[in-house]
Amino acid sequence: MSGQKSVTLRFLAAPMDANVRGYVGGGKILEWIDKAGYAAAAAWSGHYCVTGYVGNIHLHRVVNVGDMVEVEARVVYTGRTSLQVVCTVTSYNPRDEVRVTNTQCLLVFVAMDSDGKPTPVPPFEPEDDWEREENERAQILTAVRREVDDAMALQVYSDATETCRETLRFLAAPTDVNWGGKVHGGYVMHWIMTAGKLIAERYFHGHARATYAGGFRFYRPMYIGDLVEVDARLIYTDGAEMHVSVWVRSGDPRGTDLQTTTHCTIVYTALDEDDHEVTVRPWVPRLPEDRALERHAVDLIEIRSRLGRSEPHEH
Known part of the structure; x- marks a missing residue:
């Protein structure tokens, strides 16, 4: 039924959701966010929706195995064929019910008709103070995304590098499929976070945790059986932070031409055994x-600094 503006998923974090460190990391949380966001976008529009962007993600706290998790997705803005959804992830131990907010972010979806073409969505009008503020913020973020996209378009990513770099390659499996028969955006984000973490921990030679993702941009769909290439490289360090740029490309494994499907730059923070921040050795680039x-x-840090708020906006 179209017109429903919010969806909340509730479940227990399971042992298979944990990473090698024993907690639920950012990649799995982003899978949950994408699923809840899709549910809200489809419920409002009455159509199948594709993920176009997931951004400004501050990962404040991890989720522990056994926690009760709530992923709330609320429509806050609509264009002609697009919807913007705010997702908030909270969790708590069922034995004490002290709730914490893990992250909050904005997702952009595009509604598709039966022929796979963008289709109009019902207009959204905010009804309370929280919705009005998020509606205004969604419009600001749209302008910032355009500025970031312009800056990204000028960059070159080739093999002419000395940085810490790793490329993962595998075939997209049938278990990766979404409701529209394409690879689920949440799984793609999980792959990106995995590759980024590999780079951060290789460079630091220790534990690193994702603390911020500037924006996952989805350029084209990926299909089951595609050859997937996840190319991650370190581009900047600052104190305990390591900025890792990750590009995903895919295509027919029988061919040689892989097309860009997704990109994101993620910030990882170096931590010691007690989860305290540790300064990493600076990356000093030499090649052009x-x-x-x-x-x-x-430049991206400066652009995003104008967004202001980093803490979740509760309602």
Whole structure:
């Protein structure tokens, strides 16, 4: 039924959701966010929706195995064929019910008709103070995304680099499929977070946790059986932070031309055994491309600083 503006998923975090460190990391949380966001977008529009963007993600707290998790998704803004949804993840131990907010982020979906073409969605009008503030913020974020996209378009990512870099390659499996028969956006984000964490921990030689993701951009769909290439590289360090840029490309494994499907830059924080921040050795680029990407990372920090709020907006 179209017109429903919010969806909440509730479940227990299971042992199979945990990463190698024993807690539920950012990749799995983003899977949950994408599913809840899709449910809200489909409920409002009455159509199948594809993920276009997931962004400004501050990962404040991890989720522990056995926690009760709530992922609330609320429509806050609509364009002609697009919807913007705010997702808030909270969790608590069922034995004490002290609730914490793990993260909050904005997702952009596009509604599709039966022929796979964008289709109009019902207009959304905010009805309370929280919805009005988020509606205004969604419009600000749209402008910032355009500025970031312009900055990204000027960058070159080639093999002319000396940085810490790793490429994962595998085939997209039938278990990765979403409701529309394509690879689920949440799984793609999980792959990106996995590759980014590999780079951060290789560079630091220790534990690193994702603390911020600037924006997952989805350019085209990925299909079951595609060859997937997840290319991650370090582009900037600052104190305990490591900024890792990750590109996902995919295509027919019988061919040679892989097309870009997704991109994101993620910030990882170096931690000691007691989860305290540790300063990493600075990455000092020498090659022109590496120096350009370092400047690009600094430019993105300045652009995003204008967004202001980093803490979740409760309602």
